[in-house]
Amino acid sequence: MFFRQAGVYHTNYVADRALFPVAADRWIIAMILALGVAAPFLFSSLYLSSYLLPWLVWTAGALGLNLILGWAGQFHLGYAAIMGIGAYATVHANRFGVPWEFSIVIGGVSAAVIGSCFAFAALRVKGLYLALSTLALQFVMDWTISHVPAISGGTQATLQAPDIRVLGQPIVSDAGLYYVALVWCVLVTLFMLNLRRTALGRALVAVREKDFAAAVIGVNSFYFKLVAFSTSSFIGGVSGAILIGTFYHAVTPEQFSVDVSIQVLAMVIVISWGAARFGFSLSIEALAHLPQALYGALIISFLLVEPLGLGKIYKNVRDYLLVWPFGYVKK
Amino acid sequence: MKFLCIAASVALSAVSVLSAKAADPIRFGLCYDLTKVYSFVTPQVAQAAKDYADLVNSKGGLDGHPIEMVVQDHGNEPQRGIECYEKLKREGVMVFDTLSTPVSRAVLPRIMKDSNILLQSLVGRGDAVDGDVFKWVFPIGPTYWGQAANDIEYIKQKSGGTLKGVKIAFLYVDYPFGQEPIGIIKTLAAKEGFDLQLFPYPLPGNDQASAWTQMRRFAPDWIISWSLSNMHVIASRAMKRNGIALDKYIAVNWMNEVDINNIGAAAAKGMKRGTNVAGGSNHPLMQEIIKQLYDKGKGNGDRKNLDDVYYNTGLAIWSIAIEGARLALKKDGWPLTSEKIKNGLESINGYDANGMIAPVTVSAKDHGGGGKTRIEMWDGSKWVPQTDWIAAYTDEVWNVVKIQSADYAKSDAAK
Numbered sequence: 001m002f003f004r005q006a007g008v009y010h011t012n013y014v015a016d017r018a019l020f021p022v023a024a025d026r027w028i029i030a031m032i033l034a035l036g037v038a039a040p041f042l043f044s045s046l047y048l049s050s051y052l053l054p055w056l057v058w059t060a061g062a063l064g065l066n067l068i069l070g071w072a073g074q075f076h077l078g079y080a081a082i083m084g085i086g087a088y089a090t091v092h093a094n095r096f097g098v099p100w101e102f103s104i105v106i107g108g109v110s111a112a113v114i115g116s117c118f119a120f121a122a123l124r125v126k127g128l129y130l131a132l133s134t135l136a137l138q139f140v141m142d143w144t145i146s147h148v149p150a151i152s153g154g155t156q157a158t159l160q161a162p163d164i165r166v167l168g169q170p171i172v173s174d175a176g177l178y179y180v181a182l183v184w185c186v187l188v189t190l191f192m193l194n195l196r197r198t199a200l201g202r203a204l205v206a207v208r209e210k211d212f213a214a215a216v217i218g219v220n221s222f223y224f225k226l227v228a229f230s231t232s233s234f235i236g237g238v239s240g241a242i243l244i245g246t247f248y249h250a251v252t253p254e255q256f257s258v259d260v261s262i263q264v265l266a267m268v269i270v271i272s273w274g275a276a277r278f279g280f281s282l283s284i285e286a287l288a289h290l291p292q293a294l295y296g297a298l299i300i301s302f303l304l305v306e307p308l309g310l311g312k313i314y315k316n317v318r319d320y321l322l323v324w325p326f327g328y329v330k331k
Numbered sequence: 332m333k334f335l336c337i338a339a340s341v342a343l344s345a346v347s348v349l350s351a352k353a354a355d356p357i358r359f360g361l362c363y364d365l366t367k368v369y370s371f372v373t374p375q376v377a378q379a380a381k382d383y384a385d386l387v388n389s390k391g392g393l394d395g396h397p398i399e400m401v402v403q404d405h406g407n408e409p410q411r412g413i414e415c416y417e418k419l420k421r422e423g424v425m426v427f428d429t430l431s432t433p434v435s436r437a438v439l440p441r442i443m444k445d446s447n448i449l450l451q452s453l454v455g456r457g458d459a460v461d462g463d464v465f466k467w468v469f470p471i472g473p474t475y476w477g478q479a480a481n482d483i484e485y486i487k488q489k490s491g492g493t494l495k496g497v498k499i500a501f502l503y504v505d506y507p508f509g510q511e512p513i514g515i516i517k518t519l520a521a522k523e524g525f526d527l528q529l530f531p532y533p534l535p536g537n538d539q540a541s542a543w544t545q546m547r548r549f550a551p552d553w554i555i556s557w558s559l560s561n562m563h564v565i566a567s568r569a570m571k572r573n574g575i576a577l578d579k580y581i582a583v584n585w586m587n588e589v590d591i592n593n594i595g596a597a598a599a600k601g602m603k604r605g606t607n608v609a610g611g612s613n614h615p616l617m618q619e620i621i622k623q624l625y626d627k628g629k630g631n632g633d634r635k636n637l638d639d640v641y642y643n644t645g646l647a648i649w650s651i652a653i654e655g656a657r658l659a660l661k662k663d664g665w666p667l668t669s670e671k672i673k674n675g676l677e678s679i680n681g682y683d684a685n686g687m688i689a690p691v692t693v694s695a696k697d698h699g700g701g702g703k704t705r706i707e708m709w710d711g712s713k714w715v716p717q718t719d720w721i722a723a724y725t726d727e728v729w730n731v732v733k734i735q736s737a738d739y740a741k742s743d744a745a746k
Contacts, residue, residue, distance in 0.1 A: 050414040160742040249440035254433035
């Protein structure tokens with residue numbers, strides 16, 4: 001009905017490789033984006049600053065984790081630690097006098113460096129063992145922060161973050177901070193959407209499906225796992241930095257504790273394994289407000305009923321509507 | 332989903348507009364962790380806050396304005412604490428308490444920016460007692476530094492006025508809460524010449540074996556313990572096992588009757604704790620609450636919580652806050668602003684809630700109210716005070732406070 005394919009012709013390679021060949025998809029994305037841009041005028045400042053903003057940043061963080069979990073198929077239980085490394089590095093750089101725009105890059109790069117150094121050791125094992133060794137990263141990082149005052153900012157273990165400035169302009173209003181988060185979320189979403197059109201994305205999928213089969217067809221699985229680790233760490237690091245800059249305004253170890261790692265993992269599993277659709281229209285923040293028990297129930301029921309997550313459910317509805325009312329048509 | 336969100340936000344904002352219009356009462360925001368880490372203390376504190384508000388309201392409120400305690404759960408998650416703060420702030424609340432160190436740290440930058448009042452007694456940054464730097468934060472009650480210093484003073488009194496050669500063990504759970512007093516205790520060890528050794532054990536505190544085997548070799552004269560709830564039970568068991576007398580144990584204020592019962596009321600005889608509130612329900616204020624509320628079936632919770640020292644802690648926190656609001660109304664009149672409440676709190680002088688808490692004198696410089704505590708001992712059935720309300724080594728404590736707060740001031744100025 002909505003998703004008419006009539007009039008969609010693949011007459012050249014560019015059209016064939018378009019992100020959204022069906023017009024309805026483009027419209028939906030455009031509408032969501034327009035809503036996102038107009039949000040400061042539609043929602044009260046409470047909803048903007050306390051729900052939408054953290055939701056956007058967490059979406060970006062979850063998408064970053066999705067790169068390693070959904071695309072490369074590698075478990076990561078220490079993603080909050082990665083975000084924390086980015087956040088601390090950024091705040092320290094910023095306090096040192098580096099402009100904020102460069103500070104977040106420094107944050108992302110330090111998260112990527114530490115994340116991939118760790119991956120060198122962690123990638124010697126697979127599956128559950130990998131999950132446990134990434135969990136170790138989380139605890140090593142917790143311990144380091146609380147025992148090294150130079151990182152944590154003294155016994156108070158709180159480091160005040162300077163106000164963020166973009167191009168020398170201080171950003172203090174709710175709407176301004178929201179737009180910073182929105183821009184980052186849109187950038188990460190675009191990157192993740194385009195990943196499936198790139199050689200990197202295809203290589204990651206090959207590694208995920210069977211790493212030695214990937215090696216047989218000439219994909220260096222260790223190399224691509226490392227690339228996935230460092231890229232996803234970069235996204236996580238910058239997301240952590242943006243979370244501090246736009247939302248917390250001070251960085252403490254509890255903001256990146258093991259609970260947070262599990263929450264990000266829950267977001268990725270519930271949204272989907274490997275789908276980047278719905279980049280910023282899922283109520284992750286609403287999930288965070290439900291009791292812990294619901295996480296477990298959601299993870300288990302999604303793994304049992306729909307392992308491909310909400311993204312797959314959306315796709316099922318879309319596939320149904322594509323040919324509606326001719327349900328017997330082979331899709 | 333978006334439409335649902337819009338509809339929900341429209342409905343909710345309509346509700347908040349309506350309630351803002353009816354905002355004649357004085358509202359206090361209790362953003363508490365009622366479900367996770369701090370749930371061993373928050374229900375009692377919230378109950379005490381509501382009871383005290385009801386008591387004041389039954390006498391006509393403050394200048395005719397009723398007091399309203401708004402309680403919301405944040406599950407010890409910083410982002411939910413921020414949400415609670417942002418929501419209540421828009422509903423006209425000016426005085427907040429989070430009773431959680433992570434959440435209070437997360438809310439503090441916003442409090443300072445919005446010029447609202449954060450109470451944070453016994454949690455959060457200790458250096459916030461420095462009113463020159465933390466204008467809007469009132470950690471009324473002792474800092475952990477001050478509390479540790481008072482413990483040392485007690486040991487000094489017991490050792491005949493000198494600490495030379497006395498062996499003091501500092502037992503702590505190895506995360507920021509437990510690490511906080513280390514600096515001040517080391518300073519005092521250098522000054523007084525006592526023999527100090529540190530015994531950390533990891534979270535969640537169920538396994539303290541390594542600390543206690545070393546402790547046995549050290550054979551301390553006194554043990555100062557920075558532990559919470561069940562960690563005390565584990566510690567007492569380890570003391571029995573290692574043949575260390577329980578009366579050497581001085582706990583931080585986070586040890587209550589539940590822990591004592593878990594150890595065994597008779598077995599726990601001799602254990603001590605530092606506290607800024609008198610334990611038990613044998614005080615005029617508590618008796619009044621029992622008579623006015625609980626005897627009439629109007630209490631805000633389970634009656635057995637009245638025997639819990641955390642109920643008294645809650646009364647201490649909120650009776651001081653309400654005293655501040657009362658003074659503010661008296662000085663500057665209605666309508667209250669956070670500036671007026673701040674001035675009210677800063678003019679509290681010698682307030683002791685009818686003898687239930689250590690006398691508190693707040694000033695623009697000292698937002699801690701003097702940091703007095705005393706040592707109480709469990710005698711098998713009740714807590715017996717061992718000292719007067721004392722605040723010792725204040726110069727050393729303020730030295731630490733100033734160093735830390737100067738660092739905050741520097742980073743704040745850099746913004």
